[in-house]
Amino acid sequence: MRRFYNIHPDTHRIESMPLIKKSSYPGAPFYQYNGHLQTIIPALLRGSQVNYERERFTTKDDDFVDLDWIKGGNKNLVILTHGLEGNSGRTYMRNGAKWFSERNWDVLAWNCRSCSGEINRAKRLYSHGEIEDIGEVVEHALNTQEYESIAMVGYSMGGNVTMKYLGANGKNVPSAVKVGVAFSSPADLYSSTIRLEKWDNYLYNKRFLRSLKEKMRQKSEKFPDLVDINDFKKVNNWDDFMRFFYAPLHDCASVEEFYQYASARNFVGGTDRPILLVNALNDTLLTPECSPVDIAENHPLFHLENPKEGGHCGFPLAGEVHSWAEVRALEFINEQLVG
Numbered sequence: 001m002r003r004f005y006n007i008h009p010d011t012h013r014i015e016s017m018p019l020i021k022k023s024s025y026p027g028a029p030f031y032q033y034n035g036h037l038q039t040i041i042p043a044l045l046r047g048s049q050v051n052y053e054r055e056r057f058t059t060k061d062d063d064f065v066d067l068d069w070i071k072g073g074n075k076n077l078v079i080l081t082h083g084l085e086g087n088s089g090r091t092y093m094r095n096g097a098k099w100f101s102e103r104n105w106d107v108l109a110w111n112c113r114s115c116s117g118e119i120n121r122a123k124r125l126y127s128h129g130e131i132e133d134i135g136e137v138v139e140h141a142l143n144t145q146e147y148e149s150i151a152m153v154g155y156s157m158g159g160n161v162t163m164k165y166l167g168a169n170g171k172n173v174p175s176a177v178k179v180g181v182a183f184s185s186p187a188d189l190y191s192s193t194i195r196l197e198k199w200d201n202y203l204y205n206k207r208f209l210r211s212l213k214e215k216m217r218q219k220s221e222k223f224p225d226l227v228d229i230n231d232f233k234k235v236n237n238w239d240d241f242m243r244f245f246y247a248p249l250h251d252c253a254s255v256e257e258f259y260q261y262a263s264a265r266n267f268v269g270g271t272d273r274p275i276l277l278v279n280a281l282n283d284t285l286l287t288p289e290c291s292p293v294d295i296a297e298n299h300p301l302f303h304l305e306n307p308k309e310g311g312h313c314g315f316p317l318a319g320e321v322h323s324w325a326e327v328r329a330l331e332f333i334n335e336q337l338v339g
Contacts, residue, residue, distance in 0.1 A: 020304060026324070039312040077147040155184060166273050178274075
């Protein structure tokens, strides 16, 4: 598949490249000795309690997304974006929300269309490549309060969305948005879907497909001309699912066009704001293509960190409820705000 690295014309190669050679992640507890355990155990056992204030936000196309706020009248806001079939209640989202709110940040943990417990109204669903909604969420946040600084933190799919939003919009991103951080993100969606179908990812694969197929069934009831439920019989893998459902829902003429549209690595070179991508080397849902070393070696604003451990959205710390992801995100954000 042909790739397009949309390097911003004002970006120049520099001697000090933001490819982080040694990660600061100290490693997982001894009993979480592989990527699967570092993914599953933290999601099941750890998790902060937070009190969100929910707002239903109407989008420009008369659909809705649900926004979960923690407001403290702070001058800084962090916008958290969840992963595929996730929501603001996921462990990593609640941990991030509590970590930032306790450190003088307002928090906006938003739910993508159809992910807050109710199917959305419009034909369009959410996806790894859809960035109109997050753009509207950013605008709405700025209209809600005059924040001095906005940081964007995304997990898995949400990290891909965050990177694409910043890269595709470049200098057109509102000036208050200062920095983006992405964890465990499939920046090359095609290779990631192939990896997801390996035998060791069977449980994740089955869970994602079952949930998305149910949403497609609901879409077929509302829009029978858009979604043909009979196509389920033709779905044998993720490539088929993208071909028959996600590509048409996002006006892509082919599945190849959808993968190009949805992969952040094809857009991140256009960023005008610093970005940190953290992908663990033992993440069983990602491939080396999801960590674009070539871009980090040539782009002064794209930072890439590949810890040896961490799993997928895990990064557990021994004896702690929070994970290293929260620590690293705030550390990087503060570095960029001070700098």
